[in-house]
Amino acid sequence: GVCVPARTVGGDFYDWYATPDGGTAFTLGDVMGKGVGPGMIAAAVRTVIRSNVDDPDPAAALRRAAVGLNTGPTDTIGTQFTTCFHARISPDGMLRWVDAGHGLTIVRSAGGASVFLRSGQLPIGVGTGWSSDEVALRPGDSVISVSDGVLDLFGGSLDSIDRYRDFVTGRDDIDVVVSELAARASQSEQEDDVTVIAVTWGAA
Numbered sequence: 001g002v003c004v005p006a007r008t009v010g011g012d013f014y015d016w017y018a019t020p021d022g023g024t025a026f027t028l029g030d031v032m033g034k035g036v037g038p039g040m041i042a043a044a045v046r047t048v049i050r051s052n053v054d055d056p057d058p059a060a061a062l063r064r065a066a067v068g069l070n071t072g073p074t075d076t077i078g079t080q081f082t083t084c085f086h087a088r089i090s091p092d093g094m095l096r097w098v099d100a101g102h103g104l105t106i107v108r109s110a111g112g113a114s115v116f117l118r119s120g121q122l123p124i125g126v127g128t129g130w131s132s133d134e135v136a137l138r139p140g141d142s143v144i145s146v147s148d149g150v151l152d153l154f155g156g157s158l159d160s161i162d163r164y165r166d167f168v169t170g171r172d173d174i175d176v177v178v179s180e181l182a183a184r185a186s187q188s189e190q191e192d193d194v195t196v197i198a199v200t201w202g203a204a
Helices: 036-051 058-069 160-169 174-186
Strands: 002-004 012-018 024-031 082-089 094-100 105-108 114-116 133-136 142-146 194-200
Touching (some): 012 036, 012 194, 058 082, 058 094, 082 142, 094 105, 142 174, 174 194
Antiparallel strands (some): 012 024, 094 133, 105 114
């Protein structure tokens, strides 16, 4: 994974860590706005999601994050919201995921086909409840999640998402996907944070 912030402090974040069942959890989030305020919210959301490591349901982590930030009339969220993709991969390759208004996560099969994981659920700070979905991964399948700043690297137009998917489909190695996106983002000043996290599952 990598994050190239548009400013010194960005509103994007990513994370990954081991789960008690021997699997892996990973997260990518994008807080509305840039600078110190969104950066503080990003840190808080990331911390609360990680603290939910013992619960096998990814959606529970988002519910906990929303409750933790909503402290009353002067809550931390205020007028800001956070789109977020959070998932867990079990040792047998089951991907359990939840998407809070993010919509930029691809499952790329070992054979090269790429499919977006779609969800109609709302961002943290807007929605009040989330539920998880499941996808069975095969050895060599990858999960690649990006922030919307990545789409600016592909023209920022309506067909940018198709160009991005073609980019992912044309590269077998997720390390190449991550490094090339980081290189593109670093070539010139970006208006938005550019963040990507990628995971390939392989059976033991």
